[in-house]
Amino acid sequence: MNNIARATADAVARRSYGKLIALLGTRTRDVAGAEDALSDAFATALAEWPLSGCPANPEAWLLTVARRKLIDRARKRKHGESVAEQLLVLTDELVDHAAEAAAIPDQRLALMFACAHPAIDAGIRAPLILQVVLGLDAATIASAFLMAPAAMGQRLVRAKAKIRQAAIPFRIPESEELGERLAAVLEAIYAVFAEGWADAAGTDVARRDLAEEAIYLGRLITTLLPEEPEALGLLALMLYTEARRRARRDAAGEYVPLASQDTSLWDAPMIEEAEALLRQASRQAVFGRYQLEAALQSAHVHRRLTGIANWPHVVQLYDALLQSCGSPVVAINRALALAELQNPAAALSALDAVATDPRLLEYQPYWAARAALLAKTGAGTEARHAYDVAIGLERDPAVRRFLQQRRAEVRE
């Protein structure tokens, strides 16, 4: 019975944590208070369910218990009038929700918009969503984002205090504002995914989970906002990338570039889903960064699967992407595609055009791209030097070994 209670509680936490937090916090905007009350409710559940059996609707049970905890706490605090007001609100909700317990409204998206509000520091939005919507603890989030747990904990506490004190609403913004605000939510989700993706070897379970969690959030957004092309684009982009996870390292743990990956290791259903999402997104004819990036992934996947390259299309997509975000990283990838479409010399001069950006001097892919292009033009000495810089900048040993191999293959 203990095990059944634990399994039920875990399943509810996985499925509905953010849903319950959104409901508990929406009126008071007190996310930390909602988290405490919910965690108490889970503790009560683990004590009571083994004795009394699991309730038919565990979410509703947890919600009711957590609301009572919130009311108890508000009673204990002595803040005068505002407490009386708060109690009234909470008691009202208790009555309301007992009736509609079966159908718990899903306000997770509203909660995500609060977490990614422009009044919240951009760097803490993704961690905040992970904690508040998915229930991850500060230590796990900190390790995923390469931060000290104490520092991460403090920043999360401050962000939640900002939501409560400044009264940031849990609300999906009006249509005129939605685009910009949604972009912040999507950016936070993509940051979660990127952190999960960074662990290529897949040894760090917390990180691998982050990629899955980001895809989960992406699915949640597209379910709640099925008409938003950029949300569909982001989900497609994440799925295209995730589908190749198993192929990006060989059995010995060595790095395998896209061009040499064993395509039978790719997750075909995931790629099909990504294709379908991208088609659905393109029907709106509103293009943005994520759709373009997903379209590029699609082109790369097709080239590998069919052996037929469409470089003019790829360069066009990079041009559009460059216009929409102006990132030097995009410029590097565009240069590499240009080398295929025209020749390495043309690509090198395109690369020189962006080389003025000082950030690139510390960016491994810039040096690796440069080295590969130099090697193709026969500038061996320069190519080896560029590989040296790229190797020196890389922190993943498998990628380092791959670059060293490439350097050794450069002809005089």
Next chain:
Amino acid sequence: MKYLLMIYSDEKAYAARSPEDQKRGYEAYMAYTEALKKAGAFLGSDRLRPTDSATTVRVVNGKSQVLNGPYTETKEQLGGYYMIEASDLDAALAWAARCPGAHHGIMEVRPVWVM
């Protein structure tokens, strides 16, 4: 929720405007105040005299120290405020963005600590 909207702007540049611009600026503030009142959001507002009229005081070891000038010398100075009632931060930010101060300066929006 009560919010204080503080208007920070370059007071010298603001004072150096042409008489027509000053008149237009004054009218814009009056219209904004009226809009706040019509919406039932207005709680109070004042314009402050420039910082060369400011004096700071603090008590150190039981003795008051009085100094001429503002607390900090900054490029933009606090020139006035609105106290408003708004349902949440988004509503307060919407009012702040409409204030003429958001165009000739910067609006700082602070929730009031209700005791």
